[in-house]
Amino acid sequence: MTQNHDESTSFQLYDHALELLVGGVNSSVRADPQPTPVFVDHGEGADIVDADGNQYCDYIMGYGPLLLGHDLPDSVRESISEAVADGPMYGIPTDVEVKLAEFVIDHVDSVERLRFVNSGTEATAAAIRLARGYTGRDKIIIMQGGYHGGHESVLVEGSLDKRGPSSLGVPETFAEETIPVPFNDGEALKEVFERYGQDIAAVVTEPLLGNCGIVLPIEGYHETIRELCDEYGSLFILDEVITGFRIGGLQCAQGKYDIEPDLTTFAKIIGGGFPVGAIGGRAELMQEFTPTGDVFESGTFNGHPVTMAAGLETLQFAKEHDVYSHVDNLGDQLRSGLVDIVEDYAPEYTVVGTDSMFKLLFTREAPETFDGHCRAGCVQDPDCPRFDLCPKTGADVEAGETDRWKRTFWPAMAERGVLLTPNQLESQFVSYAHTEADIERTLDSYQDVLSMRQ
Ligand code: PMP
Secondary structure: OOOOHHHOHHHHHHHHHHHHOHHHOOOHHHHOOOOOOOOEEEEEOOEEEEOOOOEEEEOOHHHOOOOOOOOOOHHHHHHHHHHHHOOOOOOOOOHHHHHHHHHHHHHOOOOOEEEEEOOHHHHHHHHHHHHHHHHOOOEEEEEOOOOOOOOHHHOEEEOOOOEEEOOOOOOHHHHHHEEEEOOOOHHHHHHHHHHHHHHEEEEEEOOOEOOOOOEOOOOOHHHHHHHHHHHHOOEEEEEOOOOOOOOOHHHHHHHHOOOOOOEEEEEHHHHOOOOOEEEEEOHHHHOOEOOOOOEOOOOOOOOOHHHHHHHHHHHHHHHHOOHHHHHHHHHHHHHHHHHHHHHOOOOOEEEEEEOOEEEEEEOOOOOOOOOOOOOOOHHHOOOOOOHHHOOOOHHHHHOOOHHHHHHHHHHHHHHOOEEOOOOOOOOEEOOOOOOHHHHHHHHHHHHHHHHOOO
């Protein structure tokens, strides 16, 4: 690994980028790595090689889209090349967008119609507009610690009684219409419905919180959302931007957790590494979008043929190969290996995740009753003696030592050739390109770095 960062190519590229791009990056989390963001030269399987020739085992995986890793299988590559050779895009329908829609509809029970857009942000913005248009109501409920992209309706934080915009530039009026509640807290949700039930267009949630360290749903939480939405005539929007075609395999997280949403948003994996988003749901709801209905939705790049080809071939490859068993098994190995390692350092760490998502959380305070190690995914197991101590809401995770993680742990792992998401709240992903040897090497690095701590 590079020792003298000041002389590295990444350092020089970043220095130059700082003069030209806002903060030297095009998405804020990319500026997090200390001391300097790694500039990528190219990907190789599960690895990336940086501009200085350093090779890292990559668990960022594009923040989720790269289910198959960095080397695309021949079938995916050929399909993309053909789409490019035919002409990049038309603004006129193509068969491939219909085929990708058919694939999603065939595998995800709640989806009868789809609309493709270009990002997860666009997908959730359009789904919320659809819910508002359909119900004729303005308020939505979101989860504290949840994330649905960068648009005004979801850039709101706080609670029922005290909330406001989470970014400058978002008018206060958006915070009047958006109510954040703690994830996994059915009573808090009920309270909001009791106060504002007739004004609530939708509850918007991820199946598990994937942008807040990974918080799994407790048994019955999604059923409570479903029941309250039914009782008050609101829609249930499930944001599967991260979990779609990652958690629960081709049935997605809604299949795994038996969730029955009215609308689902997708992005990331369904574009096979290219910009994408989608809204799906019952035909009767989806037809409210233009051109069949009056809820406006349109986009120059919607259903982009190159993206559609990449997404379709990626999903078909996943269906025809052992992709999900491979990534889920490696995820299990990684989480249980981490559980064994952190046992020696308890009570300051918690291993979280499921399927091919994982994260090691740093929690600030050692609960006094903590007398054992944390089992991966224990939030799903109310019988666990330590159930009370596991993160169940976004706030539980945000209490962790996020800055310390970024400044000490992340660079030490990078020095050992393991590239993690630098922000402690962002999930990490295992891909089809990762191997058991990668997992072992990664666990050795975790062990090594954790043992250095006082
Ligand atoms: N929803 C969820 C659950 C996400 O994780 C993200 C991005 N990580 C988004 C929406 C926004 O997606 P995009 O970055 O593609 O706009």
